[in-house]
Amino acid sequence: MIHHIPIERILFIDIETVPGSGAWEELSEPEQILWDKKTKFQRKDEISAEEFYSERAGIMAEFGKIICITIGMLEKNDTLKIKSFAGDDEKKILLEFGEIFNSPRLKDVILCAHNGKEFDFPWIARRFLINGIMPPVPFQMFGKKPWEIPHIDTMELWKFGDYKSFVSLExxxxxxxxxxxxxxxxxxxxxxxxxxxxxxQRIVDYCEKDVLTLANIFRRMRQEDLLKRYINLD
Structure with a gap:
């Protein structure tokens, strides 16, 4: 039961992603060809690879990039401490984010995100590898049994075993x-x-609101009161 999880061990997380390039023309010819191949069966006949790139590249880790990672952890006084890692240099974002897992407090951390198992967690792990960095331990799942993976997904909690259901954070x-x-x-x-x-900065503010909302949704699922305040550590 989620009531038995020490909430101080949970790292609430949200990411914001965009296409790796601002325009189709900026992609190399091999990248354009690979994008065309990858999305061929997803696109409707009337949608070109170029049009689909601007619409969907930001949600595919192979063709997008992370511009913001926001994390939040609860203190025992029910204060959520939030910190964001953001910028144009994705590798710098990932390196700085990865350093937090050297903290003794995060030795047995549990990651929590909305739709995290389908999006945030694999996205982060893939972008670490693409940037030539080993993903932090909580993102390494190979060889682990399902109950050994320290991930919580509020969308999964809401499904109650119904695999057809999708629900937004909003x-x-x-x-x-x-x-x-x-x-x-x-x-x-x-x-x-x-x-x-x-x-x-507008995107960072949006990401931080999502993390606060995520933490409050998790608390509501535990039948707990909403957080009264949060502290931004930036």
């Missing part, structure tokens, strides 16, 4: 009476805000 927030994290932007806007508006 909808769960509404159901549990939690302020929406989408009061400014949503995920579909991140790429244009990054490449066109060049407003990274």
């Amino acid at each position: 909808l769960l927030a509404h159901l549990f009476g939690i302020p929406t994290p989408k009061d400014d932007i949503d995920g579909s806007m991140v790429s244009s805000i990054y490449y066109i508006e060049k407003d990274l």
Whole structure:
């Protein structure tokens, strides 16, 4: 039962990702060909590889990049401490993020994200490898039994074994009476805000709201009160 998990051991996490290049023309010819091959069966006949790139490259780890990782951990006084790793240099983001796992407190950490098992956790691990870095131990799953993997996924918790069900973080927030994290932007806007508006801070703010919302959803699932405050460590 999730009630028995020490909440101080949980690392709440959210990432924001964008296409690796701001425009199709910036891709090399081999990259364009590989993208075309990878997405051939996902695209409708009337959608070109170029059009599909701007729409979907930001959710595929092979063709996208991470521009923000936000983490949050609870203190015993029910204060959520939040920290973000963000910028244009993905490798720098990953190196700085990876360093936190050297902390004694994170020796037996449990990762928690919404749809984390399908998105955040594998995305992070893949981008570590692509950047020539070994993923931190909590992201290494080879050879582990399912119950040995220290991951919590609030979407999975909500499914209760129903594999057909998908629920957004925004909808769960509404159901549990939690302020929406989408009061400014949503995920579909991140790429244009990054490449066109060049407003990274707005994306970071959005990511931090998601982590606060995630922590509150997890608390609601445990029938606990909402967090009264959080501290940004940046």
